[in-house]
Amino acid sequence: MPERFADRLLDWYDRHGRHDLPWHDNQNAYRVWVSEIMLQQTQVTTVIPYFNAFMARFPDVHALANAPVDDVLSHWSGLGYYARARNLQKAAQTVVQDFGGEFPDDPEQLETLSGIGRSTAAAIVAQAYGKRAAILDGNVKRVLARYHAVPGWPGQTAVLKQLWQHAEAHTPDTRVRDYTQAIMDLGAMVCTRSRPKCEACPLQQDCTAHARGEATLYPGSKPKKAKPEKTTWMAILEDADGRILLERRPPTGIWGGLWSLPELDPALGADELQDHCEQKLGLRCGEPELISGFRHTFSHYHLHIQPARLLVHNANAAADDDVLAWFHRDEALALGLPAPIRTLLTEPEQAALL
The missing domain is CATH 1.10.340.30 (Hypothetical protein; domain 2)
Incomplete structure (x- = not known):
């Protein structure tokens, strides 16, 4: 046989x-x-x-x-x-x-x-x-x-x-x-x-x-279990020159080693984002502009992403190093970016359709 x-x-x-x-x-x-x-x-x-x-x-x-x-x-x-x-x-x-x-x-x-x-x-x-x-x-x-x-x-x-x-x-x-x-x-x-x-x-x-x-x-299916739901703010922090602040993620875990947008505490209300950016990153920002949120599914959980764009008045206050760095948009798009973040930076209205 x-x-x-x-x-x-x-x-x-x-x-x-x-x-x-x-x-x-x-x-x-x-x-x-x-x-x-x-x-x-x-x-x-x-x-x-x-x-x-x-x-x-x-x-x-x-x-x-x-x-x-x-x-x-x-x-x-x-x-x-x-x-x-x-x-x-x-x-x-x-x-x-x-x-x-x-x-x-x-x-x-x-x-x-x-x-x-x-x-x-x-x-x-x-x-x-x-x-x-x-x-x-x-x-x-x-x-x-x-x-x-x-x-x-x-x-x-x-x-x-x-x-x-x-x-x-x-x-x-x-x-x-x-x-x-x-x-x-x-x-x-x-x-x-x-x-x-x-x-x-x-x-x-x-x-x-x-x-x-x-x-x-055949073959038999993997036993199903409900995927947990998580939420996060993602901040599009932009300075007067059009540069965007990106944060390199840890080498292991979701999107390990890629550059992404800084994540903010999901428990925050929209009216608390400015204060939080100043406390966490030392950045003075204008009022946030909310962009349509969307859900991205990983292998083991769903992540609800709520983007917010904030204009930064003191960009030099943020460290420019291997973890946090400012990039012009074309420079950012040449980096290793997660697919939904790339879409968010190029076509924010399309990100909500992901």
Whole structure:
């Protein structure tokens, strides 16, 4: 059965798979690695323009390792899950320092690099070096869970163990580069989450979930729990020269390491913002102009953002350092900014629609 599974999948891939993705050009470990990290939690169509821009700016691991972190985050702005970008550069620096700028072809060594787990390491080994290694990303989990009718949510240890066993069993000894792309393509194009195209699937006749008429029941869903709601003020503090005060967020946590607007105590009333800015930042401000608030959803909570624009009369009172700094708008937009903050600074009326 494993041979039949791989053979059918490869035959389908030869005729219907995606052969023109940008990371297939000049394929090497660096390009495969960057694409794999970008594709975590993100659709291919979204990733393609980011990947092309990233490669133009950071064409190899040395360029990425030596770049200013703000430059890296700026090229990641809008992709979300910013820890991926910070880990990407940290891993690049390790590759340069410890591996002479060459990615190892051993999965266990690759897994020692920041942000690289078992499946990503296997994808690099298989696609860049053509060595046999089983992958198990979200698309592959879905294909295998349906084919073998594996019950339960893949985030559970026992379920994940079963899926890895199936992934290992089906991975062929030859054409492994094509096979890894083929099974990812099948999950993305045919064995989709909500409306699988079973009639077009090369694995249909042996798929247990399809035979039971239960394809959409696999894989099992993550147990749901209500996301907490949080609120915050975000201050657009602008001086007479049109500069905006930005605050660099801590290196870990939400939007880690990115520049953002200063957040103010959500318990404050609008009539208290001026006094608070003077007490917290030493800034004398005019009356606040409120902008339509909006909600931004993170993986584990909803954040209600209420922006307020305040004109600052004594801009020099705010420190200009690695944490707080004044930027002209075009300078600010060249930095690594969270997507809703970028929209807020360019089209505040659109931010409310996010």
